[in-house]
Amino acid sequence: MQADKLKKYRPYPTVPLKDRTWPDNTITEAPLWCSVDLRDGNQALRQPMNLEQKLEMFQLLVDIGFKEIEVGFPAASKVEFDFLRLLIEDNLIPEDVTVQVLTQAREHLIRKSFAALQGVRKGIVHLYNSTSTLQRQVVFKMDRKEIIQLGVQGAQVIREEAERFDGDIRYEYSPESFTGTELDFALEICEEVMGVWEPTPERPVVVNLPATVEMATANIYADQIEWFIRQMKNRDCALISLHAHNDRGSAVAATELALMAGADRVEGTLFGNGERTGNVDIITLALNMFSQGVDPKLDFSNVNRVVNVYKRCTDLPVHPRHPYVGDLVYTAFSGSHQDAISKGMDAVADDASGVWAVPYLPIDPKDVGRTYESIICINSQSGKGGAAYIMDRQFGYKLPKSMQPGFGRVVQEKTENIGKELSSKAVYTVFEREYLQEEGYFRLKEFNVLKRHIDQQEDMSTADVEAVLFVNGQEQRLRGTGNGPLDAMCAVLNDQAELYFVLHSYDEHSLTEGASSRAVTYIELMDKREKGSREGWWGAGVDTDIIVSSIKALLSAVNRMHAGR
Ligand SMILES: CC(=O)SCCNC(=O)CCNC(=O)[C@H](O)C(C)(C)COP(=O)(O)OP(=O)(O)OC[C@H]1O[C@@H](n2cnc3c(N)ncnc32)[C@H](O)[C@@H]1OP(=O)(O)O
Numbered sequence: 006m007q008a009d010k011l012k013k014y015r016p017y018p019t020v021p022l023k024d025r026t027w028p029d030n031t032i033t034e035a036p037l038w039c040s041v042d043l044r045d046g047n048q049a050l051r052q053p054m055n056l057e058q059k060l061e062m063f064q065l066l067v068d069i070g071f072k073e074i075e076v077g078f079p080a081a082s083k084v085e086f087d088f089l090r091l092l093i094e095d096n097l098i099p100e101d102v103t104v105q106v107l108t109q110a111r112e113h114l115i116r117k118s119f120a121a122l123q124g125v126r127k128g129i130v131h132l133y134n135s136t137s138t139l140q141r142q143v144v145f146k147m148d149r150k151e152i153i154q155l156g157v158q159g160a161q162v163i164r165e166e167a168e169r170f171d172g173d174i175r176y177e178y179s180p181e182s183f184t185g186t187e188l189d190f191a192l193e194i195c196e197e198v199m200g201v202w203e204p205t206p207e208r209p210v211v212v213n214l215p216a217t218v219e220m221a222t223a224n225i226y227a228d229q230i231e232w233f234i235r236q237m238k239n240r241d242c243a244l245i246s247l248h249a250h251n252d253r254g255s256a257v258a259a260t261e262l263a264l265m266a267g268a269d270r271v272e273g274t275l276f277g278n279g280e281r282t283g284n285v286d287i288i289t290l291a292l293n294m295f296s297q298g299v300d301p302k303l304d305f306s307n308v309n310r311v312v313n314v315y316k317r318c319t320d321l322p323v324h325p326r327h328p329y330v331g332d333l334v335y336t337a338f339s340g341s342h343q344d345a346i347s348k349g350m351d352a353v354a355d356d357a358s359g360v361w362a363v364p365y366l367p368i369d370p371k372d373v374g375r376t377y378e379s380i381i382c383i384n385s386q387s388g389k390g391g392a393a394y395i396m397d398r399q400f401g402y403k404l405p406k407s408m409q410p411g412f413g414r415v416v417q418e419k420t421e422n423i424g425k426e427l428s429s430k431a432v433y434t435v436f437e438r439e440y441l442q443e444e445g446y447f448r449l450k451e452f453n454v455l456k457r458h459i460d461q462q463e464d465m466s467t468a469d470v471e472a473v474l475f476v477n478g479q480e481q482r483l484r485g486t487g488n489g490p491l492d493a494m495c496a497v498l499n500d501q502a503e504l505y506f507v508l509h510s511y512d513e514h515s516l517t518e519g520a521s522s523r524a525v526t527y528i529e530l531m532d533k534r535e536k537g538s539r540e541g542w543w544g545a546g547v548d549t550d551i552i553v554s555s556i557k558a559l560l561s562a563v564n565r566m567h568a569g570r
């Protein structure tokens with residue numbers, strides 16, 4: 006960066022708090038949550054929500070479990086006013102939900118806000134005025150005393166309205182731009198406003214300390230909150246609320262540290278929608294808690310619905326990498342991640358403790374309504390483990406470990422050729438074409454077991470078989486003998502078709518359950534002439550008859566060997 010540009014900026018001061026305690030704390034319970042989607046989120050949209058969208062968003066917030074919802078700034082516009090009226094008149098606010106409205110410290114706006122609230126059972130009137138050094142100078146052109154006066158006068162009008170209001174009204178005050186305000190001044194104005202409202206421990210006020218603009222590292226916000234809480238009078242008469250914006254990209258961290266510093270309540274939005282870089286993202290906060298075994302007291306068990314409603318209401322996209330909810334956040338493309346996830350999923354399935362411990366997946370996707378289908382997706386960065394995982398989890402084929410590298414290579418060849426992600430179905434098609442297709446240099450037309458002899462006493466058995474094969478298109482009738490039908494067929498191919506292999510490994514399992522279940526057989530052949538070769542030629546066959554599936558697998562391996570694949 007050029008030096009003249011750097012001169013424009015100043016470092017943010019630290020907080021004089023030497024014996025801070027928050028770093029030793031942990032978050033052990035959910036804070037009180039307040040959604041500001043319908044206000045802070047809404048005011049930041051290119052096209053604010055209309056009545057229908059607001060209603061849909063409100064219903065979603067209720068379903069998620071928010072008990073406090075800032076429904077708007079009713080004095081600002083007709084739609085904001087009408088929306089609150091609709092909620093009240095159509096009795097759409099559940100009994101355990103409190104609606105909150107925001108107002109500036111201006112008398113006509115406060116009175117209009119109360120008019121909008123008429124008939125509400127439980128409301129919070131949220132008063133704000135900016136207290137920052139900068140805004141005092143350039144926006145309000147007021148000194149500290151005058152700014153306090155502005156807040157106090159607003160608080161008085163609110164108290165007067167509330168006292169004659171037929172319904173339960175609680176108070177909230179925000180020294181807006183708290184992070185740009187000298188701490189002692191923020192404390193002074195909050196205490197002055199509290200002096201007007203005279204809260205009690207039974208009826209505390211909400212003192213909301215917003216990082217209206219995030220200006221420093223997350224630890225500084227935590228220091229400010231701890232400092233404030235330790236200095237304030239009547240701490241038991243206030244709920245300390247956080248309201249972090251995300252200008253530096255650390256609103257979630259700042260909020261978490263500030264909760265460790267003793268705050269009680271969090272205001273934020275879904276997906277972090279809000280002014281500029283947004284408000285703190287409540288989904289991330291809540292699911293961060295969840296991932297630590299702490300009940301967030303919000304229900305995100307169906308994030309897909311949350312995404313869909315959010316997109317419809319805000320017309321904003323959700324980033325595919327958005328924590329916990331993005332399309333790709335439970336998906337691994339890269340080989341080593343896939344390998345580890347696949348092994349982790351097997352380990353979790355075998356672990357009776359029920360503790361989630363899968364590498365690269367901080368939570369179980371199922372807990373937020375996602376399926377396992379997309380955990381592993383295949384592209385050119387993927388390895389053998391990923392393709393084997395898909396064959397197993399989605400199609401029931403448990404490829405033997407030593408077959409996996411070869412199949413992995415075939416899949417990678419395909420992804421490199423097409424240059425994009427391979428769907429699960431396409432992975433199966435690759436497998437089918439490569440191993441199950443009953444075509445090739447050797448093609449089976451008929452297979453008959455002519456004689457079978459089993460001698461239990463001698464512990465031996467023999468089989469004579471006859472196969473009608475197309476060898477390079479030429480029909481041939483061949484016979485052979487072995488200790489079973491498969492061995493006999495190996496003899497046919499080795500002796501009469503002049504191949505040189507030994508059967509090195511054999512695996513089989515059923516694909517479906519029941520008497521008519523299909524079985525898959527995997528066979529690995531080694532070339533007798535290639536001494537010491539570690540990897541053989543694999544083939545696979547599927548049939549309802551296990552003997553037939555093994556013969557098909559043998560032919561598949563023989564064809565691949567012949568083709569040099
Ligand atoms: C950080 C935040 O998110 S704060 C919330 C911000 N949200 C919004 O502003 C959305 C809703 N607001 C609005 O629609 C409009 O601002 C209204 C309807 C509330 C007011 O509109 P208007 O009075 O026409 O205009 P405007 O907002 O520009 O008013 C600015 C005046 O209010 C004063 N003002 C601004 N905030 C406050 C406040 N919290 N308390 C008292 N006065 C305030 C300004 O100093 C300015 O005074 P001036 O006219 O003497 O210079």
Ligand SMILES: CC(C)C(=O)C(=O)O
Pocket residue numbers: 045107133179181182213215216217218248250
């Ligand atoms: C109104 C206040 C609380 C606000 O939205 C902010 O400071 O960001």
Ligand SMILES: [Mg+2]
Pocket residue numbers: 045215217248250280284
């Ligand atoms: Mg805000």
